[in-house]
Amino acid sequence: MARYQNRIELLQGTLDLLILQTLQWGPRHGYGITQAIRASSGEVLQVDTGSLYPALHRLERQKWIAADWKVSDNKQRVRVYRLTARGKRQLLSERSRWEQLTDAIGGVLNPVKRESGA
Amino acid sequence: MNLRFRSRKEQLHEELRSHLQMDENARVDRGQSLQEARAAARRDFGNVDLVEQVTRDQWGWRWIDESLRDLRYAVRMLRKQPGFTAAAVLILALGIGCNTAVFSLIEALTLRNLAVPEPQELIRISFGPPGTDGPLSGPMFDRLRERQSAFTDLFAWTNSPMALTERGYSRPIQAAYATGSAFPTLKLKPRLGRLLQWSDDEADNISAGFPAVISEAFWIDNYRGDTAVLGQKIIVNGVPATIVGVMPRSFSGITVDYAPQVVVPFAFDLAVRGKASGRFRPEQTFLFAMGRLQRGVSFKQAEANLTAIAPGVLQDSLPAHYASIPYLRNGRLSLSPGGRGSSPLGALYRTPLWTLQVLVGLLLLICCANLAGLQLSRALSRHRELMVRYAIGAERARLIRQLLTESVLLVLVGASGGVLVAQWMASMMVRYVEQSDFPMFLDLRPNVTVVGWTIGLAALVVLLCGLLPAFNLTRFKSDAVLRGQRGSLGSESRVTMQLLPVQVAFSFLIVSLASVFAVSTAKLLKQDPGFRVAGVTLFGVDMERRPEKGEARLALYRNMLEALRHSPGVERASVLAVRPLGEGGIEESAAAVEGNHNEMQHLFANIVGPDYFKTAGTRVLEGREFTGHDTASAQPSCIVNRAAVRLLFPEQRSIGMHIRSAESKPLHTNCEVVGIVADAKYLSLRQSAPPTLYLPYEQLPSVDPGGFITLSRDSGSAIAAFKSALARFAPDTPLLPPITMQRQLEDSIGQERLLATVSLILGAMALVLTCLGLYALENQRVTRRTAEIGLRMALGARPGQMLSEVLRQGLIVLAAGIPAGLLLALGAAKFVRSLLYATSAFDLRIQLGVIALLVAVGLLAGYLPARRAAGVEPMAALRYE
Numbered sequence: 001m002a003r004y005q006n007r008i009e010l011l012q013g014t015l016d017l018l019i020l021q022t023l024q025w026g027p028r029h030g031y032g033i034t035q036a037i038r039a040s041s042g043e044v045l046q047v048d049t050g051s052l053y054p055a056l057h058r059l060e061r062q063k064w065i066a067a068d069w070k071v072s073d074n075k076q077r078v079r080v081y082r083l084t085a086r087g088k089r090q091l092l093s094e095r096s097r098w099e100q101l102t103d104a105i106g107g108v109l110n111p112v113k114r115e116s117g118a
Numbered sequence: 119m120n121l122r123f124r125s126r127k128e129q130l131h132e133e134l135r136s137h138l139q140m141d142e143n144a145r146v147d148r149g150q151s152l153q154e155a156r157a158a159a160r161r162d163f164g165n166v167d168l169v170e171q172v173t174r175d176q177w178g179w180r181w182i183d184e185s186l187r188d189l190r191y192a193v194r195m196l197r198k199q200p201g202f203t204a205a206a207v208l209i210l211a212l213g214i215g216c217n218t219a220v221f222s223l224i225e226a227l228t229l230r231n232l233a234v235p236e237p238q239e240l241i242r243i244s245f246g247p248p249g250t251d252g253p254l255s256g257p258m259f260d261r262l263r264e265r266q267s268a269f270t271d272l273f274a275w276t277n278s279p280m281a282l283t284e285r286g287y288s289r290p291i292q293a294a295y296a297t298g299s300a301f302p303t304l305k306l307k308p309r310l311g312r313l314l315q316w317s318d319d320e321a322d323n324i325s326a327g328f329p330a331v332i333s334e335a336f337w338i339d340n341y342r343g344d345t346a347v348l349g350q351k352i353i354v355n356g357v358p359a360t361i362v363g364v365m366p367r368s369f370s371g372i373t374v375d376y377a378p379q380v381v382v383p384f385a386f387d388l389a390v391r392g393k394a395s396g397r398f399r400p401e402q403t404f405l406f407a408m409g410r411l412q413r414g415v416s417f418k419q420a421e422a423n424l425t426a427i428a429p430g431v432l433q434d435s436l437p438a439h440y441a442s443i444p445y446l447r448n449g450r451l452s453l454s455p456g457g458r459g460s461s462p463l464g465a466l467y468r469t470p471l472w473t474l475q476v477l478v479g480l481l482l483l484i485c486c487a488n489l490a491g492l493q494l495s496r497a498l499s500r501h502r503e504l505m506v507r508y509a510i511g512a513e514r515a516r517l518i519r520q521l522l523t524e525s526v527l528l529v530l531v532g533a534s535g536g537v538l539v540a541q542w543m544a545s546m547m548v549r550y551v552e553q554s555d556f557p558m559f560l561d562l563r564p565n566v567t568v569v570g571w572t573i574g575l576a577a578l579v580v581l582l583c584g585l586l587p588a589f590n591l592t593r594f595k596s597d598a599v600l601r602g603q604r605g606s607l608g609s610e611s612r613v614t615m616q617l618l619p620v621q622v623a624f625s626f627l628i629v630s631l632a633s634v635f636a637v638s639t640a641k642l643l644k645q646d647p648g649f650r651v652a653g654v655t656l657f658g659v660d661m662e663r664r665p666e667k668g669e670a671r672l673a674l675y676r677n678m679l680e681a682l683r684h685s686p687g688v689e690r691a692s693v694l695a696v697r698p699l700g701e702g703g704i705e706e707s708a709a710a711v712e713g714n715h716n717e718m719q720h721l722f723a724n725i726v727g728p729d730y731f732k733t734a735g736t737r738v739l740e741g742r743e744f745t746g747h748d749t750a751s752a753q754p755s756c757i758v759n760r761a762a763v764r765l766l767f768p769e770q771r772s773i774g775m776h777i778r779s780a781e782s783k784p785l786h787t788n789c790e791v792v793g794i795v796a797d798a799k800y801l802s803l804r805q806s807a808p809p810t811l812y813l814p815y816e817q818l819p820s821v822d823p824g825g826f827i828t829l830s831r832d833s834g835s836a837i838a839a840f841k842s843a844l845a846r847f848a849p850d851t852p853l854l855p856p857i858t859m860q861r862q863l864e865d866s867i868g869q870e871r872l873l874a875t876v877s878l879i880l881g882a883m884a885l886v887l888t889c890l891g892l893y894a895l896e897n898q899r900v901t902r903r904t905a906e907i908g909l910r911m912a913l914g915a916r917p918g919q920m921l922s923e924v925l926r927q928g929l930i931v932l933a934a935g936i937p938a939g940l941l942l943a944l945g946a947a948k949f950v951r952s953l954l955y956a957t958s959a960f961d962l963r964i965q966l967g968v969i970a971l972l973v974a975v976g977l978l979a980g981y982l983p984a985r986r987a988a989g990v991e992p993m994a995a996l997r998y999e
Contacts, residue, residue, distance in 0.1 A: 030133065035144075049169050053130075054172050077136065
């Protein structure tokens with residue numbers, strides 16, 4: 001386990017949000033999701049496969065995402081995940097929760113800045 | 119599930135592979151070499167198997183996955199030890215099968231509800247001296263039905279075999295009379311057409327034709343299930359009736375073992391037989407009556423209602439002379455739950471069957487103990503495996519689960535085998551229960567109750583013989599795990615040591631009871647019943663409906679006898695009214711006119727023809743037997759047996775004395791004793807011969823004896839002769855199935871034979887199982903001690919010493935088990951006493967025999983291992999370690 005320590009550990013529940021957010025722009029396979037998260041976070045967030053796949057299968061069981069087998073550009077069978085209607089609703093509510101949370105944490109960390117902003 | 123699951127697992131595998139592949143491709147595109155790319159991709163990915171595992175956990179199917187793995191592993195383990203598996207499955211199949219068989223009979227005979235809606239609302243109404251539940255008379259039923267207020271309605275039902283005439287040929291069928299209220303009260307819906315209703319049972323309506331309903335089985339057999347059956351004529355008891363409907367398939371009458379094929383209203387009997395019909399006769403009690411409780415009325419309230427109206431009902435329904443008939447005088451009306459209908463066989467066989475159920479229960483415990491012992495004796499190989507698995511991190515609960523899975527699998531396979539054993543055994547037992555007069559109808563197809571019973575037994579077996587070894591085998595001391603593998607093995611042989619004496623004790627009890635039952639049955643069979651058994655055949659005919667009456671009927675009987683006596687193969691023939699052991703008889707009260715005892719005595723009467731005693735093989739001790747001269751014109755004569763002589767003429771010569779009838783409607787008024795015969799049993803082999811009065815049938819022209827008896831070399835020729843004589847003199851007369859005296863005798867002790875045969879089989883099984891258990895223990899011990907034995911042999915011990923040492927260990931187990939078994943047998947004696955004939959329930963000679971038998975079994979079980987111990991080569995044994 002030692003070799004994982006240099007990565008940023010994601011908060012419980014945030015990975016689900018990241019996956020749902022990533023899938024909002026279109027269906028992707030598991031590898032594609034890791035790449036997208038890494039790219040859009042400026043290479044900071046590296047999703048561990050040992051977390052990603054359990055999360056994908058959990059979200060699939062909750063019917064927030066659905067999966068199909070497709071053939072990729074280089075003729076490889078890949079499992080592609082897409083957002084379901086329930087997933088979209090879930091994304092919206094999780095996003096607003098997340099924003100509340102970051103606002104709240106931001107307020108705790110920077111009370112002055114927040115006051116001046118207001 | 120398995121298939122879908124597997125494919126999902128493969129899909130996950132492929133998904134993760136594709137992830138790796140894409141990462142690898144991306145790195146190659148960025149310019150890394152293939153090897154570098156592959157290694158880096160793998161490094162980034164982490165442990166593929168672990169990722170697969172944690173992802174699968176998300177599916178929530180982990181326990182299924184594990185159970186499947188346990189199951190696969192269990193199958194592999196059991197296949198690796200075919201000897202153990204075969205033995206275990208066989209033991210379980212026998213144990214569970216025997217239990218299921220006995221229980222399915224108990225269920226069918228005593229526990230099953232009638233196949234009608236809300237059977238629990240049905241209440242049976244009986245008449246008879248307190249403690250009995252006899253049938254009602256017609257007037258009793260009618261008065262009750264008029265006056266009761268607790269039931270929606272009452273109905274009466276009488277099973278009665280009838281003659282069915284098809285294309286000029288008669289054959290007996292199972293049939294019944296029912297009041298018109300029967301089917302509405304039972305709430306039955308017709309399978310086809312309509313069922314009987316009240317208007318069918320009114321004599322005025324009967325001119326329109328007699329309605330009849332038939333059973334579904336009869337409809338399919340006789341009419342190929344054709345709907346055109348409605349309106350067709352059917353000739354029963356010589357009178358045409360019209361089929362108006364088919365009864366539902368599930369309904370098979372209200373008596374457990376009697377499924378009527380045709381049901382007609384009582385009005386039919388009334389119209390056909392007129393005054394001879396018993397429907398309105400106050401002295402004939404033959405109606406099985408039931409009622410359905412009104413909504414909201416409890417059994418207690420119904421009883422209170424009955425108590426209130428009973429005196430009036432009885433007063434208005436009993437015959438005028440009832441006070442002179444003890445049965446009627448002491449009779450009371452009573453209620454009992456009727457949801458199960460009536461089961462005369464159930465009443466007869468309840469005690470023997472529950473006794474057998476206890477015995478098969480013990481056998482099952484022996485099976486469990488044996489199996490647990492077998493499982494533990496595998497410990498040597500399993501223990502090492504389990505310890506290794508424990509050492510590399512398996513939880514104990516997980517190991518127990520694995521072992522239990524093996525047990526469940528074994529029990530499942532065993533229980534399926536048990537179903538086959540049960541079928542075989544149940545059909546064997548039915549043959550003892552069945553009386554040969556009529557084919558018995560007993561639906562023994564597995565139903566919810568019986569299947570539930572089997573599953574319950576199987577679960578019990580898993581608990582008993584799976585859990586114990588599982589806990590025992592997985593109790594490791596952590597430090598012992600990697601140390602000596604054999605050090606911690608003492609415990610399981612200790613458990614086996616404790617189980618074996620229990621097995622011996624139970625086997626002792628089963629074998630001891632089986633022996634007692636067998637001895638009792640043998641005594642019943644060996645005693646002299648007072649009549650000949652070999653070569654005697656009995657015939658029953660229904661001459662009452664023939665046109666010949668009085669002298670013409672006597673002529674018919676004379677002609678029949680003449681024809682029979684001249685038939686090839688038939689040596690003798692005669693007439694009789696009451697067949698020995700036929701469960702019926704004529705009660706007669708009489709007094710000796712010139713005897714010492716002038717008061718009235720109760721006698722048992724039989725009406726017989728000339729030559730009866732020579733044919734039946736009953737010895738004439740004094741005087742003569744009836745001849746063709748004992749006719750209506752001759753002096754009324756009679757013959758008595760020894761028991762009657764002791765009762766009527768204890769101190770004087772009885773030939774030439776007179777006997778006066780004390781009956782209100784006497785068969786005879788005053789007859790002269792012309793002969794004394796030996797005692798012959800009538801009602802049952804268990805009871806001693808009743809004091810019997812024999813009367814010549816030709817002097818009683820008003821009574822139809824209805825029975826013939828022949829003596830012939832084989833029953834086949836007698837039956838052929840009888841059929842041809844009947845066809846010649848009385849065509850179209852229903853003939854009940856002829857029965858040999860041998861069969862009649864066997865039928866009459868069906869309970870005893872069933873109990874003896876089945877318990878002997880169980881006893882044999884118990885002995886074999888105990889023998890196997892002892893063998894397994896000894897064998898395992900000798901294996902474990904091979905080195906020690908070898909060493910002692912090398913130091914000078916003689917083979918004979920080793921032999922006796924091993925045998926002695928087996929005897930120690932017996933010494934612990936046999937006294938316990940003796941105590942059990944002593945305790946059981948109280949409960950089986952009522953089932954025995956002239957045999958003590960705890961006969962010391964029998965117990966000694968059983969002890970000898972068990973010791974022999976113990977020596978047999980120990981012999982092979984002991985021989986092996988004695989034959990140990992010192993050098994080979996020392997090299998073994």
